[in-house]
Amino acid sequence: MLKAKVILVTGGAGLLGRSFIEAILDNHGTAVIADVNQEAGLALKEELSKKYPGKRVAALPLDICSLESVGDLIRGTSSRYGRIDAVVNNAYPRNERYGAELEQVTLADFNQNVALHLGGYFQVMQQFSMFFRKQGFGNVVNIASVYGIIAPRFEIYRKAGFTMPVEYAAIKAAVIHLTRYFATYYKGSNIRFNCISPGGVFNDHNEEFREAYSRYALNKGMIEDSDLNGALVFLLSDGSSCINGYNLVVDDGFSL
Ligand SMILES: NC(=O)c1ccc[n+]([C@@H]2O[C@H](COP(=O)([O-])OP(=O)(O)OC[C@H]3O[C@@H](n4cnc5c(N)ncnc54)[C@H](O)[C@@H]3O)[C@@H](O)[C@H]2O)c1
Structure with a gap:
């Protein structure tokens, strides 16, 4: 479904990023792991080059918060491959105090985490929209979350x-809403902007948490990283051109 397409995944060396890169390779696309953790990006590239012989996978450094790095x-990528078909905005930057309870979050931490993550996605x-406009086509897939549409349980x-x-x-x-903003702003430019809102992805959570979470889902409970691949490949493919x-939303009904 992605033959001849060149697709970058920011945060490509992380939990979901890795699965997305493999889905792109499985569908005969060229995949670029773009991650601030260069060591993890290069290690993943080495591993996948062996697992998918003959397929194109690269690892390039990226800090989504640095204009120079994004440029x-x-x-x-464009000089190496002659084109960029899509970018998946998937990195997950956070500061060292991220994850504190509401009352412990200082304004400085709040601002910093919003700046790193939302600012980086913006x-x-x-920057990709400006490049895509010149190129004449492009596709952006933002990774949002069910917690962008419902309040936490x-x-x-x-x-x-x-x-x-x-x-x-x-x-x-905000990521979900910016997706709509960019889509309408770039009307007539042949650039698409969509997002995927995953539910909770299982990653060694303890059984108690898994059970408590799964009570709200309809069949499976917590999803696996690979459960997002169908949605991603579809949005990256020409099958979703309109x-x-x-x-x-890919959440086994958690948000209903
Ligand atoms: N894991 C889940 O349950 C879940 C659910 C819904 C949405 N999401 C979203 O999916 C995306 C990926 O999450 P994940 O669970 O794979 O996270 P992760 O922490 O496993 O991976 C994130 C990757 O982003 C990279 N990164 C961090 N800061 C960066 C920066 N400034 N520039 C470039 N790369 C940077 C990290 O090095 C890491 O490889 C995030 O946007 C997250 O909010 C995750």
């Missing part, structure tokens, strides 16, 4: 030892 990535969208977190951070709600709701400004 270098666009220049480096900068990637802005705090009872799930009560015994879990972690919470759903307040910044996350602000960031992900879908623009849309938020595709």
Whole structure:
């Protein structure tokens, strides 16, 4: 479904990023792992080059919060491959105090986490849109969250030892809305902007949390990273060419 397409995934070395990169390779696309953690990006590239012989996978450094770094990535990728078909805005920057309970979040931390994550997503969208407009086509898929559309179910977190951070709600709701803003702003430019809102992805959560979470889902409970791949590949493919400004929720009904 992605034959001949060149697709970058920001945060490509992380939990979801890795799965997205593999889905792109599985569908015969060229995949670029763009991550601030260069070591992890290069290690993943090495591993996938062996697993998918003959497929094109690259790892390039990226800090979504640095204008210079985003520019270098666009220049480096477009000169290497002659085109960029899509970018998946998927990185997950946060400061060291991210994840504190509401009352402990200082204004400085709130602002910093919003600036890193939402600001970084904005900068990637802005810079790629400018490149895509010149190129004549482009596609942006933003990774949002169900917590951008519903309020957290705090009872799930009560015994879990972690919470759903307040910044996350602000960031992900804004990512969904910015997707619509960019889609309409770039009317007539042949650039699409959509987002995926995943539910909770299982990643070694304890059984109690998994059970508490799963009570709200319809069949599976917490989803797996690979459960998002169908939605991602569809939005990256020409099969979704008339879908623009849309938020595709993949959560096994958790948000209903
Ligand atoms: N895991 C979930 O349950 C879940 C659910 C819904 C949405 N999401 C969203 O999916 C996206 C990916 O989450 P994840 O769970 O894979 O996170 P992760 O922490 O496993 O991976 C994030 C990756 O982003 C990279 N990164 C951090 N700061 C960066 C920066 N400034 N520039 C470039 N790369 C940077 C990290 O090095 C890491 O490889 C995030 O937007 C997250 O909010 C995750």
